[in-house]
Amino acid sequence: MQTTQFDAIVIGSGITGGWAAKELTEKGLKVLVLERGKELHHGIDYTGEHAPDWKLPYQGKRPRDLYEKDYFVQSKSYAFSEANRHMFNNDRENPYISNPDKPFRWVRADVVGGRSLLWGRQSYRWSEQDFEANRVDGHGIPWPIGYKDVAPWYSYVEKFIGVSGQAEGWPELPDSEFLPPMGYHALEKTIKERLAKKAPDIKMTMGRTAVLTQDHNGRAACHYCGPCHRGCSTGSYFSSQSSTLPAATATGNLTLKANAVVDKLVYDPDLKRVVSVEVIDSQTRERSSYSARIFFVCASTLGSSQVLLNSTSASFPNGLANSSGAVGRYLMDHVSTIGGLGIFLDNMDSYYHGNRPNNIYIPRFRNLPGQEDDTDFVRGYGYQGVPIRADWSMNLNSKGFGADYKNTMRKPGYWMFALAAFGECLPQKSNRAFLDRNKLDRFGIPQVSIEFEWSDNELAIVRDFSKQGDRFMKAAGAVYSLDLASDDPEAEVIGGGAVHEMGTARMGDDPTQSVLNAHNQAHDVPNLFVSDGSCMTSSSCVNPSLTYMALTARACDYAVNQLAAGQI
């Protein structure tokens, strides 16, 4: 065996890279993690945490010129503000290409910890039905694994990260290993009771979230300040920074390099293995090369596609591990928009203490087994619901002056309840990321170009969002339900809008149709693993990060066993 600098190299330090780092180092491997983003120190560099409005630039009014110039994609994210801008990608410095008529929004972090710092934290297991979907209705290729393969790894991951939620016993939304659930708003309880009577097929549970409701593994319970995405110095939500990277560091086996932009992986045709990775330092532009026995690509779906497609050789002229041609293809994102918005006059004398960083969840209730089929689409969608108490910021455009106006503005107004819908996206070959070799970025790496279009199925799902959302609001007792039905749903849903992009190096049993086998191992290259969202063969409708984490831990276990057995 050749001598290598490291046992394993992990590309990316986000939600899956952090897990790969933890698992591989804890199993005794010497691991190098390469992160293209800036260094960021847990706690110390959460510079916007707990900053009140009067400390923020322009007291929270968005600096429009700067955002248009440098953050024209990132600033569209709900999580983006002056309080955490330093964690996001600069769009001008890191361009990608998408069709202006069918834009794809690529939200990217630019720090150690990646999007695990900025994620929505909603954590749901996929169901058996989700893993079976492709096999049953013929869209896409069958998954090479099922719920029973992943279930123990869900448990393993959940016990470490801490997921708060309520066990319900619903087959369409399997329970996790839960910390106690967060509490309901009074209005949510009112709505839940009315739904049970008037629309019992629409079930509601507390959002399952990777935010701690009690101290857990040395991390503190949530203090309910609200905007997790500013960073949390008490580590109360799961991120690589709060959880997996400290665990990996504690082993003494971790080396982490920030500012490390991966150019390509180098394949040795004689060994039939990846032997090294070529890296450019984003600050100094120095090039370096690192060798290892195994490689985990966890650079996020589009980032991983870029690395694989740019790693061309005589053996793989179309990109590493791409004999199937599937690398970069079958790009999916959840189709997402507001599904319902109602105004309520219930519980007007009830208010809240603390900013619950969580929503209620309504699991998929369409196209379930045993239901009468009245839909014009396959698969389904879920809703995340939040109550909003109107305040001055929603009323400031009203007329009036003086003491009465001031007095009205300072008090809470009516209740609103909003449903954000997330629908399953079918895998389509034509939805793809590829490299434009005529357009290089500042490191000389070809830019990612994205072609993405919703299928008729997703657009039918979007029409159903508002139809069922209106039914929800009426059953829930809204005094006014905003009519969200649209003649042109396509104009309202943007690819990448849910920041759940996935699918560009899908798993499958057939090496001519898929990139990865049942263990996230490349069919073509036995020491290459891809375990971020790109591995996904279908998309379900639930938030995907928990599944990425479980698959990563599972793949690491397999990889280390294979190494030990001399198979890699």
Add this chain to the structure above:
Amino acid sequence: MNRRHFLECAALLIGGVSASRMGWTLTEEQRVHLANAPDYIDQALDYFTPEQRSVVAAIAETIIPRTDTPGAIDAGVPRFIELMLADWCNDQERDIFEQGLLQLDQHTGAEYGKRFDELDQQTQLEILESLEEEASNSAWYQTGNIRRDFISDAPFICQLKEFTVWGFFTSEEGGTQVLRYDPRPMYFDGDIPLKPDDSSWSFRAI
């Protein structure tokens, strides 16, 4: 809260792999903790003339007066407006504002022989109400026009109201003495009594 363990983790992450890590790469500006930074309005500026400053202050105080709680002037709103004009608005918005101030000055001069800030409160209120009446058709007033980008062609009176209300409720005085402020609530309770005179929480969770 297990503070000890948290600090250990933080120390490990910072120190444990230092040999292989670059040092600080965030800029000095990025490393300033906003919570400890000076208030936004505590910065030098010289955009308005002293007369304009007086007029803007009188308008802001008419929109949100001092009552048993601080008003716009107490909260530094005139300064906030001046900063937004100097540093945030675009040329179109500045033109509308400056034209608005000029016309207001011409109007009060011709009608009363005085500047706006020299008029009695009732006259000030009536002038602003008539400006609002004239601007009624602006998209700025549309229901549901919330949490949106600033409307660049909004009339002068709408600019004044937006910056005054925003500046007031996001100020320390407005945020803590008029609204209720609790940056670390420590627990969540989704059903506490709301009494008729209670204010909203000041925190906008963005």
